[in-house]
């Protein structure tokens with residue numbers, strides 16, 4: 274699990290890592306050069322003719338998996354290779370965004386006030402969904418706000434074209450084929466027509482950006498009209514109920530927070546600030562952990578301590594619901610954004626402690642350098658891949674202990690400079 278975070282673009286339900294917010298690796302220069310060469314090759318290799326050949330070839334597989342010839346042929350009538358999808362799949366951002374920059378945009382004043390407006394407009398509907406699924410509205414309204422800005426940006430790419438393009442292009446063939454089959458099943462069932470099944474470039478659909486497999490497993494026909502309509506601009510109930518259902522299935526605890534902001538006591542053992550270290554609230558209280566506003570932590574079951582910017586930034590105790598949100602998109606940043614946005618919409622205040630805003634994120638090349646130098650000094654990161662995973666965090670902690678600074682495991686620029 275990478276603990277630093279990085280991407281403010283659209284995210285999607287159950288989307289696999291390459292689409293998720295932790296995965297957009299900043300490209301080192303040589304990496305970028307390799308991609309450019311590769312795309313030049315692909316521009317030659319990929320064509321509308323080749324795409325149509327691929328569609329004819331995939332037909333037998335789709336039919337063998339229960340798609341009727343009629344559905345298949347209608348869905349692909351006039352389908353075009355979508356160059357934009359290929360571009361998006363290949364684009365990489367040069368810089369990592371720091372968590373606070375991501376949260377500034379994910380939980381902006383506009384997104385908070387628009388969320389409050391939606392809650393006012395849909396008070397009755399939200400209460401009905403809460404009651405049916407036993408999930409708090411603040412969770413599924415916040416996911417709605419993050420995934421599509423409350424239905425503003427659901428994506429307008431035809432999903433059949435998008436997924437067929439990804440499958441044909443080949444980089445995500447297995448994922449795209451599986452999603453494509455499910456998208457065809459959705460059309461065949463009559464939930465939506467082939468020309469209306471729209472979404473984002475990697476297959477995420479509707480108000481809360483379900484990919485087809487998540488849709489098939491969790492989408493709900495809340496209004497009872499026989500269709501699971503997660504796309505309806507005027508009526509988001511099916512989409513919100515689908516999201517509530519998803520959260521419920523992954524164990525949402527109604528009435529409990531995702532997390533609370535805390536104060537870490539002096540002399541605290543920072544090895545315990547690790548998402549893998551879960552303890553009953555009374556144990557944290559006994560160690561001197563307190564709410565940021567003062568007072569002991571309320572008992573919401575087992576908690577872990579999250580220091581998203583290391584010892585010099587805000588600290589949180591996170592509970593079961595934090596991990597449930599991560600089932601929607603497996604990034605700590607995303608879970609924090611959803612949790613905090615929901616709190617803000619429903620009257621909570623901003624995060625109180627200051628972020629270390631002077632720090633910029635490490636570039637991929639710098640993360641590799643950090644791993645290289647730690648390993649060379651005897652604090653092995655178990656490989657040099659530019660990804661800050663548990664082994665790197667552990668190596669950072671060991672190095673920090675060795676030099677007598679707080680072992681928070683946070684790979685800052687200052688730490689890298691110290692290593693040089």
Ligand SMILES: [Ca+2]
Nearest residue numbers: 494498500502
């Ligand atoms: Ca419906």
